[in-house]
Amino acid sequence: MTVVNKLTRLLNITYPIIQGGMGNISDPNLAAAISNAGGLGTIGVGDLPINEAVYKVTEMLKQTSNPCCVNIPIAVHPNVSHIVQQMINLKVPVVSLSAGNPAPFISLLQQHKIIVICVIATVRQAKKAEKAGADIIVCEGYEAAGINAKNESTTMTLIPQVVQQVNIPVVAAGGIADGKGLAAALALGASGVQMGTRFIATKEAPYHKIYKQAIIQATDESTVIVGRRYNRIRRLIRSEYASKLLEIENKNDDPAIFFKQTTENYHKIGAFDGDIKNGFINGGQIAGLIEDCPSVYDLLETMTADAKQILKQSLEKLE
CATH class of the missing domain: 3.20.20.70 (Aldolase class I)
Structure with missing residues (x-):
């Protein structure tokens, strides 16, 4: 069409x-x-x-x-x-x-x-x-x-x-x-x-089935914002690693610590390896509809x- x-x-x-x-x-x-x-x-x-x-x-x-x-x-x-x-x-x-x-x-x-x-x-x-x-x-x-x-x-x-x-x-x-x-x-x-x-x-x-399933199983509350404290705002799918990032943000005034843990290398670990304990996966709020x-x-x-x-x-x- x-x-x-x-x-x-x-x-x-x-x-x-x-x-x-x-x-x-x-x-x-x-x-x-x-x-x-x-x-x-x-x-x-x-x-x-x-x-x-x-x-x-x-x-x-x-x-x-x-x-x-x-x-x-x-x-x-x-x-x-x-x-x-x-x-x-x-x-x-x-x-x-x-x-x-x-x-x-x-x-x-x-x-x-x-x-x-x-x-x-x-x-x-x-x-x-x-x-x-x-x-x-x-x-x-x-x-x-x-x-x-x-x-x-x-x-x-x-x-x-x-x-x-x-x-x-x-x-x-x-x-x-x-x-x-x-x-x-x-x-x-x-x-x-x-x-x-x-x-x-x-x-x-080509992304890991864990990433795809996280999107498909998401609800309207399945994403989280990290990085507000450092003016580096990123929306992620909730995961063990996302919780780790929030903990870092809440406890540290030094943005370098947070930035080091949010490089694209950690994005790849989550997206391609499906390891959401040691890497993150991005996701928009609309994931709950998919x-x-x-x-x-x-x-x-x-x-x-x-x-x-x-x-x-x-x-x-x-x-």
């Missing part, structure tokens, strides 16, 4: 659905599967060494001829200028910039015909990104998994305010996992959605069909 709007036309994709970056646990097979199914698959470079990031992106590009994306967290990667140049060299069609000031990189990327997405968490950031030349804005609410903004604005409140202030396509992120969420985002004025947690529980995702593990194609097709039906029925109820 094809959706035609300003986002899908600009990205040349079938469904208005983008994969979130997922940092160092990004997987080229999953990203390519999402692009091949008609969404926009994404590799997040996190703080990966240049050669590892290039390998992952190259593998994604080998597996799909459809549009795909690379997420670069500006304040996280130790050599942003180099990684940006590598993405230009690889002719990546779309680059997503997050966690920092995107302005120095937007024009450079666009000179090489790369579409630029900017991930923001406030109206102020959205306006600045548009002024700097961004093609698309991803507006992420506090419901989302992983690292979150300090202002704690929710998707439901943030999206309509951003849409009111910018003219470029806006994508809703945080708290979306099904057709109802897609329909809600579209009703709020967004042109599409970005998801991370929902893609963990898919057949193509109950199955479909293929990527079935997920995108079902979400879009359900969203269309929901919007149609909602209009009929107003008559």
Whole structure:
């Protein structure tokens, strides 16, 4: 089921659905599967060494001829200028910039015909990104998994305010996992959605069955925020390791201790090894709604069909 709007036309994709970056646990097979199914698959470079990031992106590009994306967290990667140049060299069609000031990189990327997405968490950031030349804005609410903004604005409140202030396509992120969420985002004025947690529980995702089951078995109370004390806010699935992080946070004024225990190495231990005693797993609040593990194609097709039906029925109820 094809959706035609300003986002899908600009990205040349079938469904208005983008994969979130997922940092160092990004997987080229999953990203390519999402692009091949008609969404926009994404590799997040996190703080990966240049050669590892290039390998992952190259593998994604080998597996799909459809549009795909690379997420670069500006304040996280130790050599942003180099990684940006590598993405230009690889002719990546779309680059997503997050966690920092995107302005120095937007024009450079666009000179090489790369579409630029900017991930923001406030109206102020959205306006600045548009002024700097961004093609698309991803507006992420506090419901989302992983690292979150300090202002704690929710998707439901943030999206309509951003849409009111910018003219470029806006994508809703945080708290979306099904057709109802897609329909809600579209009703709020967004042109599409970005998801991370929902893609963990898919057949193509390479993550440990313990991680997938934690998502599928989650309730509305299964996530926890760590790092508020240090202004490094991250949303995790509750686990023994997450409890350990909270204990560290409650007892230590030194942020270095906490930061050392929340590196991407511990993320990999949880996500790939399924060892949630010695590593953490990210998860958004929407995990409580996820109950199955479909293929990527079935997920995108079902979400879009359900969203269309929901919007149609909602209009009929107003008559």
